[in-house]
Amino acid sequence: MTSVLYDAPGPRAKRRNVIFSVVFFVLLALVLWWVWRVMDDKGQLKWALWKPFTQSEAWTTYLLPGLGETLKAAALAMVIALPLGAVFGIARMSDHRWVRVPAGAVVEFFRAIPVLLLMLFANEFYARSTDVESADRPLYAVVTGLVLYNASVLAEVVRAGILALPKGQTEAAQAIGLRKSQTMTSILLPQAVTAMLPAIVSQLVVIVKDTALGGVMIGFTELLNARGTLAANYANVIPSFIVVAIMYIILNFLLTSFASWLEARLRRSKRSTGAVLGVEDVDELNAAEVPGSYGTGAEK
Secondary structure, eight states: OBOSSOBOOOHHHHHHHHHHHHHHHHHHHHHHHHHHHHHHHTTTTOHHHHGGGGSHHHIIIIIHHHHHHHHHHHHHHHHHHHHHHHHHHHHTTOSOHHHHHHHHHHHHHHHHSOHHHHHHHHHHHHHHHSOOOTTTHHHHHHHHHHHHHHHHHHHHHHHHHHHTSOHHHHHHHHHTTOOHHHIIIIIIHHHHHHHHHHHHHHHHHHHHHHHHHHHHHSOOOSHHHHHHHHHHHHOOHHHHHHHHHHHHHHHHHHHHHHHHHHHHHHHHHHHSOOOOOOHHHHHHHHHTSOTTOTTOOTTO
């Protein structure tokens, strides 16, 4: 079975794919075996190093509070960066130069600065120019840096998603008398959301991971920072890194899985007409047809 976009592999291609798959899994098994041997030789598989993760103290005192701070910072950054990025992305397409140019300058400026530098600058700003308490300052700095950087990136995602739509959508909206704001909110944005969703989710995953920068540089007690305290108390550096990495993988997998489910739901809803006609409705429509029109038997 073939299609325009994909040709089913033939017997030779199938054999080649099977060989590549076998070679890949063999190499993967060898790599895993080598990692296992190295860790075993270095004493990193001793039960004493992994035992703390079977006790509640390691989780309730270190890992779960750190995870909570990570989720708090990431959630705040997402809630602020998403609408802010949408506003700047739409502003960059404005017909008014006094709106388009400043919005473009802001987006390009913050997109060009590393997020770590933004966090460090925000931390110093809150320390020297505001009355934010020292205990809350790292959270404020991390959220500020994440918002400034990711909002600028999301602005470009929104702009690219809207510009990717066919121009006929805008022309049809103008033909029926919709204003530009109505066209954007009612026609363009709803259609662009589905196309933008994978890129938006990818950036949200980046937000979750970048919270670790605050823990390393400005003492924000997020998950990676809490891991350092746990490793210092239990002397299990490598196992703690592995456990925290698995926690990040699970967290980001849940986020991407939710986004995939949401994207599929949006696509199904757009394929549906949203209207269900009964027999009486069809009879009324048939009765309203103009006699003599094509497709009717009124004059036959």
